[in-house]
Amino acid sequence: MDHNPDDDRQVADERRSLLGLAAMALIVGAATGCVGAIFRLLLAHADRLRDAMIAWAHGHAIWGFLTVVGACGVATLVAAWMVRQFSPHASGSGIPHVEAVLREEIPPAPFRLVPVKFFGGILAIGSGLALGREGPTVQMGAGIAVFAARVCRLCWADSRVLLAAGAGAGLATAFNAPIAGLVFVLEELVQKFEHRVAVAALAALATAIPVARLLLGDAPDFQVAPLSYPSAESAPLFLALGGIAGLLAVAYNRTLLATIAFRDRFGGLPIELRAGLIGASVGMLAWFAPGLVGGGDQITQRALTGHESVGILGGAFLIRFGLGALSYAAGTPGACSHPCSCWEPSLGCCSGRLAVLHSRRSLSSRKHLLWWAWPLSSPALCARR
Secondary structure, three states, X not given: OOOOHHHHHHHHHHHHHHHHHHHHHHHHHHHHHHHHHHHHHHHHHHHHHHHHHHHHHHHHHHHHHHHHHHHHHHHHHHHHHHHHHHOHHHOEOOHHHHHHHHOOOOOOOOOOHHHHHHHHHHHHHHOOOOOEOHHHHHHHHHHHHXXXXXXXXXXXXXXXXXXXXXXXXXXXXXXXXXXXXXXXXXXXHOOOOOHHHHHHHHHHHHHHHHHHHHHHOOOOOOOXXXXXXXXXXXXXXXXXXXXXXXXXXXXXXXXXXXXHHHHHOOOOOOHHHHHHHHHHHHHHHHHHOHHHOOOOHHHHHHHHHOOOOHHHHHHHHHHHHHHHXXXXXXXXXXXXXXOHHHHHHHHHHHHHHHXXXXXXXXXXXXXXXXXXXXXXXXXXXXXXX
């Protein structure tokens, strides 16, 4: 067989291109990890500030109530105004926008999307809306990648690879889960295995997670007691729980769409006013039950430790189910899937306790159901965010 020097040059060029993309992905990953970590820190600070304001307001009767409701309404209104005024693509989760850009259905958004998503997300989620941080962090990571690609004048093929890597770094930073970031890129964003995308994503994750952990620490997001191995007899319970979680995920998707459609009926009202009214209603709930608003990490932790009764968890499940859909209808930055990480453990805990009461077996069955319920319905939510 004749040796073609052109083939060698092509292979060498591809390797140099991939090496350059990996180097850029390292920088994009570090920047995404830094921005995502600061975003998480400020959200935690906003939650503490909101709780402190509510505690103070309870000592001032009606004026305190109006302060809480007004502050939540104004924060949500300002977040919606920022989105409409500066970057409409910053509304909602942002992951569908990233996917549309990767499919070349729409062009990438300008870099101003990143600060709008950052500050708008802090205002919206900090005001108590039941929204998550993963969507904004994914979209900010993609925005950082697009900015880097434009500065370096990369072609679209290389920009697309870098964009996917930045988005994966954003998800990994949001959940402190590097493997999930890689799976998200290959399974959800590009929906196939691409060698260049995989290498760039791994490079971005290699810097995003260490940078984020420098700022956030390396402790797990949730504390879970050691689990014993479940018996083979409990397998049907897990299958049933998975089916229930999937059905609830479908119901949640439909509830989201119905809530958005209902909001659109009031098209005559400015979007900022509609968002402000939703924020004010969330503020009313926060006055009576401050633990039920916001991202819901505290509810998740309490459910995972099993400190709440079935009645309390069931009530929290129903409230968060509707609150997540209502919050997403505000049109502010924030993901709709994160609230599910709150009611999924509640579902698992309730199911486990009922199973334990029915079978009169050890508590380990409940803990296993609780832990496995958390990720079960998340894939079903990936279709619509």
